[in-house]
Amino acid sequence: MRINDRVFGMLMLILAVAYGWEATQFPIPFGGHESVGPETFPIMLSIILGISSIYMIVRPDPDEAWAPVPMLLELSVVVLSMLAFAWAIEPIGFMPAAALVVSFLSWRMGASVVKSLITGVTSSVVIFFLFNNVLELALPLGLLEF
Amino acid sequence: MDTMSLLMQGFAVALTPESIMFAVIGAILGTLIGALPGLGPANGVAILIPLAFSLGLSPTSSLILLTSVYAGAMYGGRISSILLNIPGDEPAMMTCLDGYPMAVKGKAAEALAISAIASFIGSFIATIGLVILAPILAKFALRFGPSEYFALFALAFATLGGITGKNQFKTLMAAAIGLMIATVGIDISTGVQRFTFNTLELFEGVDFIIAIVGLFAISELLFFLERHAGDGLKQVAINKLKLSAKDIIKVLPASLRGAVLGFVAGVLPGAGASLGSFISYTLEKRVSDKGEFGKGDPRGVAAPEAGNNGAASGALVPMLTLGVPGSGTTAVLLAMLISLNISPGPMLFQQNADLVWGVIAAMFVGNLVLLLLNIPMVGIFVKLLSIPPKYLMPIVTLIASVGIYSVSHSALDLYFMVGFGVAGYIFRKVDIPLVPIILGMLLGPEMEKSLRHALVLSDGDWSVLFNSGLSIGLWTVAILGLVLPIIVGPIVRAKMKKSKESVKDV
Numbered sequence: 001m002r003i004n005d006r007v008f009g010m011l012m013l014i015l016a017v018a019y020g021w022e023a024t025q026f027p028i029p030f031g032g033h034e035s036v037g038p039e040t041f042p043i044m045l046s047i048i049l050g051i052s053s054i055y056m057i058v059r060p061d062p063d064e065a066w067a068p069v070p071m072l073l074e075l076s077v078v079v080l081s082m083l084a085f086a087w088a089i090e091p092i093g094f095m096p097a098a099a100l101v102v103s104f105l106s107w108r109m110g111a112s113v114v115k116s117l118i119t120g121v122t123s124s125v126v127i128f129f130l131f132n133n134v135l136e137l138a139l140p141l142g143l144l145e146f
Numbered sequence: 147m148d149t150m151s152l153l154m155q156g157f158a159v160a161l162t163p164e165s166i167m168f169a170v171i172g173a174i175l176g177t178l179i180g181a182l183p184g185l186g187p188a189n190g191v192a193i194l195i196p197l198a199f200s201l202g203l204s205p206t207s208s209l210i211l212l213t214s215v216y217a218g219a220m221y222g223g224r225i226s227s228i229l230l231n232i233p234g235d236e237p238a239m240m241t242c243l244d245g246y247p248m249a250v251k252g253k254a255a256e257a258l259a260i261s262a263i264a265s266f267i268g269s270f271i272a273t274i275g276l277v278i279l280a281p282i283l284a285k286f287a288l289r290f291g292p293s294e295y296f297a298l299f300a301l302a303f304a305t306l307g308g309i310t311g312k313n314q315f316k317t318l319m320a321a322a323i324g325l326m327i328a329t330v331g332i333d334i335s336t337g338v339q340r341f342t343f344n345t346l347e348l349f350e351g352v353d354f355i356i357a358i359v360g361l362f363a364i365s366e367l368l369f370f371l372e373r374h375a376g377d378g379l380k381q382v383a384i385n386k387l388k389l390s391a392k393d394i395i396k397v398l399p400a401s402l403r404g405a406v407l408g409f410v411a412g413v414l415p416g417a418g419a420s421l422g423s424f425i426s427y428t429l430e431k432r433v434s435d436k437g438e439f440g441k442g443d444p445r446g447v448a449a450p451e452a453g454n455n456g457a458a459s460g461a462l463v464p465m466l467t468l469g470v471p472g473s474g475t476t477a478v479l480l481a482m483l484i485s486l487n488i489s490p491g492p493m494l495f496q497q498n499a500d501l502v503w504g505v506i507a508a509m510f511v512g513n514l515v516l517l518l519l520n521i522p523m524v525g526i527f528v529k530l531l532s533i534p535p536k537y538l539m540p541i542v543t544l545i546a547s548v549g550i551y552s553v554s555h556s557a558l559d560l561y562f563m564v565g566f567g568v569a570g571y572i573f574r575k576v577d578i579p580l581v582p583i584i585l586g587m588l589l590g591p592e593m594e595k596s597l598r599h600a601l602v603l604s605d606g607d608w609s610v611l612f613n614s615g616l617s618i619g620l621w622t623v624a625i626l627g628l629v630l631p632i633i634v635g636p637i638v639r640a641k642m643k644k645s646k647e648s649v650k651d652v
Binding site (some may be wrong): 005008012019048053064074096097110111115120123127 | 200201315316318319321322325326329333335340341368371372374434536539548551557560561563567568569571572575576577580594597598606618631651
């Protein structure tokens with residue numbers, strides 16, 4: 001199967017065209033047109049990307065297998081958990097958020113529930129104190145502030 | 147003579163207690179990072195950059211720290227090659243060939259010690275080479291004008307895939323993507339907004355450190371999950387070290403040859419550490435094989451190890467003197483320099499002489515530290531290596547995110563990091579190399595600036611890009627670098643594969 005490269009090449013071709021078109025729409029800089037403006041370099045790039053994506057569509061490499069659907073779902077859950085961590089770090093605080101995400105990750109990587117909880121809690125507490133007290137980089141306390 | 151006195155001043159910087167402390171910390175962290183499979187040197191340095199940055203270390207200290215990490219990672223790569231038969235990074239692959247058989251025969255400790263000595267010789271000789279060659283090259287590079295620089299940047303991208311590169315168009319595509327990301331933000335010379343979609347956060351462009359950590363570290367985590375590699379691998383037990391002076395003398399010639407070859411491979415564009423260790427191994431096999439290579443010959447351990455460490459130091463020559471890195475890890479070191487507001491290139495040796503020479507001297511010190519650390523303390527590193535990735539990877543991810551977060555205390559940076567991680571996962575699935583993307587983001591602004599300077603000076607005449615002998619030469623090399631791998635690449639790859647397979651049969 002050589003689908004991956006074809007699809008990816010197609011997406012990149014669209015990107016190249018959109019990017020190149022956008023570059024031609026830049027407002028004319030103050031002081032009028034010069035021989036090289038802000039659009040020159042981007043247009044060159046869009047041509048290079050266009051050529052290489054056409055090559056990719058015409059002569060695709062063999063596919064590397066994608067993970068099966070359940071694994072892809074699991075990876076999406078992991079990505080979501082990291083986004084949730086990013087969101088939670090300020091309102092909830094570094095320690096609880098980090099403990100949760102590290103435990104979750106290590107559980108998903110195959111550690112037992114108890115061991116992953118221990119890993120999560122210890123690492124987040126150690127890193128918090130290391131950063132706040134030794135390296136003096138303040139991390140948000142969040143809910144634990146009171 | 148001038149070089150000597152500058153180097154002595156460098157040692158004065160490198161031998162202060164503070165510098166030695168950072169060299170030791172860097173060496174230990176680096177060895178650990180290199181030893182963990184899947185967490186290569188580029189990754190490790192990338193995770194540490196935001197930390198060094200937000201700790202407010204001085205440029206000299208952060209560079210000493212990170213070059214020691216770099217050197218340490220090269221040392222560490224061999225530990226997993228020898229004990230697990232899995233290279234920690236690509237250049238360490240050739241060390242597996244004789245290192246693992248030695249370990250299986252119950253000589254793991256000897257293999258580790260010999261490779262540590264060979265690594266030391268490799269780095270030491272290559273650092274001497276760096277001291278000699280770098281100032282000459284820097285002086286030469288002062289003659290470069292904007293059009294030569296533009297050609298040089300093109301050369302860097304063209305040769306980045308290396309002689310073993312699989313699909314040159316994918317390298318080109320990756321470079322274009324990286325350069326495109328670099329154009330996002332307010333244009334420096336005209337103030338026009340480009341691709342910002344009126345989003346305030348994009349006005350300053352996309353921070354390459356976030357991109358590096360996301361592309362490397364987060365995508366690695368996703369791959370670990372996918373492969374169910376959380377449990378780690380079985381390693382060979384380590385024995386008690388019995389190493390005589392005779393054994394060391396026996397591997398000296400192999401190490402010396404490997405070091406020199408590695409250095410040359412490291413300096414040349416497009417060769418890099420993988421090729422350095424490969425050439426060193428094959429040459430050594432040709433010179434001194436009596437049917438023992440591939441079955442645990444100590445010289446087969448020493449030569450590629452000296453080669454890849456030599457190449458690692460050699461790769462610093464183009465990075466420091468021209469501002470054009472030749473490998474992923476040196477690209478990450480370049481990111482460090484740029485974010486410290488130091489522009490590498492020929493002027494670096496004049497404007498920041500004490501910094502450059504301090505770092506070079508620190509490399510000598512760091513190497514000595516690494517040798518001293520690696521022989522007695524190898525047991526500790528081996529213990530740490532046996533912590534399964536299912537505990538380690540989440541913690542590494544956490545440290546990476548903390549680093550990113552503490553640069554500007556913004557959760558948005560973390561979203562970007564995760565986004566780049568997902569992108570990196572997809573890129574790796576379709577075999578788009580990540581290093582040209584990073585390099586594109588790093589070199590983009592400079593490359594565009596030199597194009598514009600050249601064209602403004604010539605009043606829009608594009609032929610200015612090819613009007614000096616020097617720039618024509620650079621373009622020629624660039625085109626060769628792009629075309630040669632298509633012809634030679636399959637042959638070299640087949641050879642590397644063959645030598646790897648011949649070992650598996652034994």
